[in-house]
Amino acid sequence: MSKIEEEKSKEDAKADMKSVLQQQFCFDKNWILQLNQQKDIHDIICLICKQVANNPMEINCTQHENMDESLIVGENCLKQFLSQNPNSCPVEPHDNCLYSQGRLAKRYISELDVICPRQFEQEQEQELQMTTQQGHGEGETPGLVSCDFKGKVKQVNDHLENSCCLQMVKCWFDSFGCNHTCSKSVIHDHLTSNMKLHFDLVVKSFDTLQQTIRLYQ
Structure with missing residues (x-):
C-alpha cells in the first residue's frame, strides 16, 4: 500500500x-x-x-x-x-x-x-433480522466476521x-473506480479475487490520462 x-x-x-x-x-x-x-x-x-x-x-x-x-x-x-x-x-x-x-x-x-x-x-442487527424473518433460520449468519x-x-x-x-474500509483501488467497501478483515480477499478488475480499472485510468495529455499537447 x-x-x-x-x-x-x-x-x-x-x-x-x-x-x-x-x-x-x-x-x-x-x-x-x-x-x-x-x-x-x-x-x-x-x-x-x-x-x-x-x-x-x-x-x-x-x-x-x-x-x-x-x-x-x-x-x-x-x-x-x-x-x-x-x-x-x-x-x-x-x-x-x-x-x-x-x-x-x-x-x-x-x-x-x-x-x-x-x-x-x-x-x-442479527436479532432484528431473525425477528423479521420470524424464526426462519437459526444460529449465526454463515461467513459473518x-x-x-x-x-x-x-x-x-x-x-x-x-x-x-x-472496521469498514474502501478498496485500495477506490481512486481508480472500484467502489467496494468491506470489513478490514476481508479486504485482502477482495483484492485477490478481483485482480483482473483492478488491473483493467488502472489501465482504463491510464488510457484516459494519456488522452487528456494529448488534448493539451
Missing part, C-alpha cells in the same frame, strides 16, 4: 470510528450492560437521554441541593439542551444552570468493561481505529 493510500485508510478509519461512537451523544446503556449490571450504571445515567453519560457533567445548581439522586448529564446532551433552552436547567426550569465536569464519574465510566461497539451493533474485543471504555477508541476486524 502506498503512503497516500495508507493515510487515506487511516482517515477512513477515524471517520468510521466517529460514526460508531458519536451516533448517540451518550453511550448506549444496552451496550454497556452486555458486561455490566444495572446497579453498576445507576448513578451515571444522563438525565436528558437516559443513556450512560459520555463525558459526564454534574449539575450544581443551588435549587437542587436537597436532591439525593445523581444529577449527571452527558456533555453533548447538555450543550444541545442549553442551545435549545438558553439559561435553563435540565433538572427543572430555572435560570442560570450551574454545572462542572464530573471527573470521578468520567473515570468510573472509562473503567467499565465493554465489548466492541461494532460487534454489539452487528448482533443487534465477529470481533472478540473485550476491554475498558477508555480502550475502545484505540481498538476501533487500529485493530477492529469489523
